[in-house]
Amino acid sequence: MSLPERVANRKIYLRADEVPEDVRQFIVKMLTVQIQSEYADAPDRSGSVCPTVEDKAWVDFQIAQEKEHGLGVSRILQDMGVDPLPYIKEAESSVTVGGRKLDYFRLRMEDWVERSMTRVLAERTGGIQSIGGLGASYVPLAVWHAKNYVDEALGHTAQGNLYAKRLVEEGRREECQKAIEKFYPSCLDIFGGVDTPNEKRYLELGVKTLSNNQSRLLWIKSLERDLKAMSLEMPSALWKGNRRVYPEESLASTGLYLEASDVPAAVRPLLAKVISGWVQAKYARQNEMAVFAAPTPEEKLAVAIQYRDDRKWGLHTARMLSALGVNPDPIADEAERSLTGGEHKVDFLKQPLPESWVEICLQQWIAARASQTASLATFGSCLVPLAVWSGIHYDGQEKIADQWLQRAQALDRASIREAGPKILAAWYGHALRAFGAGGSANEAAYCNAGIKMAANDQVRRIFVDLLGRDAATLGLSVPDHEHSRRQMSAAA
Ligand SMILES: [Fe+2]
Numbered sequence: 301m302s303l304p305e306r307v308a309n310r311k312i313y314l315r316a317d318e319v320p321e322d323v324r325q326f327i328v329k330m331l332t333v334q335i336q337s338e339y340a341d342a343p344d345r346s347g348s349v350c351p352t353v354e355d356k357a358w359v360d361f362q363i364a365q366e367k368e369h370g371l372g373v374s375r376i377l378q379d380m381g382v383d384p385l386p387y388i389k390e391a392e393s394s395v396t397v398g399g400r401k402l403d404y405f406r407l408r409m410e411d412w413v414e415r416s417m418t419r420v421l422a423e424r425t426g427g428i429q430s431i432g433g434l435g436a437s438y439v440p441l442a443v444w445h446a447k448n449y450v451d452e453a454l455g456h457t458a459q460g461n462l463y464a465k466r467l468v469e470e471g472r473r474e475e476c477q478k479a480i481e482k483f484y485p486s487c488l489d490i491f492g493g494v495d496t497p498n499e500k501r502y503l504e505l506g507v508k509t510l511s512n513n514q515s516r517l518l519w520i521k522s523l524e525r526d527l528k529a530m531s532l533e534m535p536s537a538l539w540k541g542n543r544r545v546y547p548e549e550s551l552a553s554t555g556l557y558l559e560a561s562d563v564p565a566a567v568r569p570l571l572a573k574v575i576s577g578w579v580q581a582k583y584a585r586q587n588e589m590a591v592f593a594a595p596t597p598e599e600k601l602a603v604a605i606q607y608r609d610d611r612k613w614g615l616h617t618a619r620m621l622s623a624l625g626v627n628p629d630p631i632a633d634e635a636e637r638s639l640t641g642g643e644h645k646v647d648f649l650k651q652p653l654p655e656s657w658v659e660i661c662l663q664q665w666i667a668a669r670a671s672q673t674a675s676l677a678t679f680g681s682c683l684v685p686l687a688v689w690s691g692i693h694y695d696g697q698e699k700i701a702d703q704w705l706q707r708a709q710a711l712d713r714a715s716i717r718e719a720g721p722k723i724l725a726a727w728y729g730h731a732l733r734a735f736g737a738g739g740s741a742n743e744a745a746y747c748n749a750g751i752k753m754a755a756n757d758q759v760r761r762i763f764v765d766l767l768g769r770d771a772a773t774l775g776l777s778v779p780d781h782e783h784s785r786r787q788m789s790a791a792a
């Protein structure tokens with residue numbers, strides 16, 4: 301079984317200076333629209349329409365998150381050499397102004413019912429649109445989409461659902477239904493045209509992985525599911541926007557599963573295997589003695605916080621496994637109970653942690669960088685919650701790897717010179733093997749099922765490159781390429 305074309309041709313850019321000019325142009329084109337959406341909600345969408353103090357607090361929380369999204373977009377634009385401020389100023393100047401502003405943002409919300417129902421409809425467009433960016437070739441953009449999905453789909457939309465449910469229970473179903481009819485067409489239009497030359501380029505360049513109409517379909521399906529649960533109805537003309545009537549789309553064409561319950565029986569065991577590997581990695585607790593080795597109260601707290609976050613990411617993978625019908629408890633338990641136990645545990649995590657703080661700093665830097673990079677393989681994965689988790693986990697592990705590297709950088713150079721080569725010799729080979737064999741039957745099966753979207757060797761090369769850059773800042777060098785190659789073929 302060979303790798304599918306999308307994996308064989310997969311491009312992954314970590315830094316703006318690696319991004320080719322045509323990709324850069326299309327990222328900028330997309331984000332200058334996005335930025336006007338993030339800043340379009342002021343000033344007439346204030347908390348004054350909210351009926352309770354709880355709701356007023358929620359609006360401020362939500363608006364703060366929109367500014368976080370805006371800051372994320374601004375940073376990517378700046379990295380791409382574009383000043384975001386003129387776009388922000390224009391978007392904020394009035395409800396109707398903004399050359400890159402979507403029609404939806406020019407509509408007025410009259411009251412609390414409309415505000416609540418736009419949470420259900422329009423916030424959902426933001427979340428769903430991010431699905432098509434979870435496998436974007438530019439990693440900071442893919443990570444932005446993962447965070448945006450969490451806020452928009454699991455936060456703003458979910459809160460809207462709660463409000464809508466409350467309104468229906470208060471007997472205001474008809475008003476809610478009227479608001480759905482008012483805003484639905486302009487929300488459909490948010491996804492953009494069909495088969496346009498622009499859209500074709502976005503897909504070819506790997507800036508997006510779903511067509512506009514595929515995203516539109518996912519939005520319809522997601523909305524349908526939630527409205528049904530609240531005994532509200534979809535408009536009769538499902539594909540009729542204000543700008544045009546869109547052609548119907550098939551769910552199979554997306555290759556995606558919005559929720560674990562949508563995954564077909566044939567794909568479940570493969571997904572469960574990949575996720576079990578992460579569950580065991582997160583519950584292995586190889587590193588838990590590092591809190592005791594940390595030299596100051598500040599460092600002990602910082603390390604404990606890292607473990608808290610790691611456990612949280614572990615919990616998310618365990619929940620995904622549950623949703624697939626696999627009990628995660630014995631799998632987590634098996635990994636945690638002993639150092640060498642765990643059917644899905646990689647060899648790296650079966651080694652004892654070194655004892656001294658300097659050695660721990662170096663070992664944990666390698667561990668976190670490997671964990672960060674390994675999550676790249678499931679960016680844009682077919683199971684949307686896994687794809688989202690991968691982006692969030694990548695970002696978190698990158699910060700943890702940076703922290704360990706900074707700790708090592710702050711230690712005296714003589715001790716790094718002494719411990720560095722020893723730690724690299726002991727751990728680097730295990731780290732390389734953790735990415736899985738290149739050209740194996742397992743790899744092909746994961747890639748053909750759409751679970752992994754990048755080849756093991758490609759991800760491993762990125763790790764080698766990142767670790768090499770880090771090591772140079774410590775005056776160390778990673779074992780040479782010949783050695784890496786041998787390690788890689790040993791893995792195969
Ligand atoms: Fe947003």
Ligand SMILES: [Fe+2]
Pocket residue numbers: 366423426451452456
């Ligand atoms: Fe939002």
